[in-house]
Amino acid sequence: QVQLVESGGGLVQAGGSLRLSCVASGSIFSLIVMGWYRQAPGKQRELVATITRGGSTNYSDSVKGRFTISRDNAKNTVNLQMNSLKPEDTAVYYCNALTRGGLEFWGQGTQVTVSS
Numbered sequence: 001q002v003q004l005v006e007s008g009g010g011l012v013q014a015g016g017s018l019r020l021s022c023v024a025s026g027s028i029f030s031l032i033v034m035g036w037y038r039q040a041p042g043k044q045r046e047l048v049a050t051i052t053r054g055g056s057t058n059y060s061d062s063v064k065g066r067f068t069i070s071r072d073n074a075k076n077t078v079n080l081q082m083n084s085l086k087p088e089d090t091a092v093y094y095c096n097a098l099t100r101g102g103l104e105f106w107g108q109g110t111q112v113t114v115s116s
Contacts, residue, residue, distance in 0.1 A: 009110030
């Protein structure tokens with residue numbers, strides 16, 4: 001089992017920045033990919049960014065150039081630096097982890113609200 005705890009959400013004006021963090025605990029040795037997803041009201045959950053244990057990253061087109069995902073394997077943490085935020089970035093952001101065995105885990109979510 002893996003437990004994921006997010007922090008760092010909040011309210012920010014358009015153009016501002018926020019940094020999300022996710023700390024993993026439990027069977028962390030088996031984690032191969034960690035990432036962030038988001039779900040806006042009335043919409044499906046969507047990929048924001050992922051990062052492998054080796055540091056390879058993947059971003060959705062909507063956040064490329066504005067968001068940066070990073071990972072600290074020693075601290076079992078994945079971070080999402082969000083710059084140039086837009087109102088359409090408003091959503092609940094979820095931390096996600098995928099194990100070598102194919103199991104998937106989710107955090108409880110953290111609200112990000114961007115005002116115009």
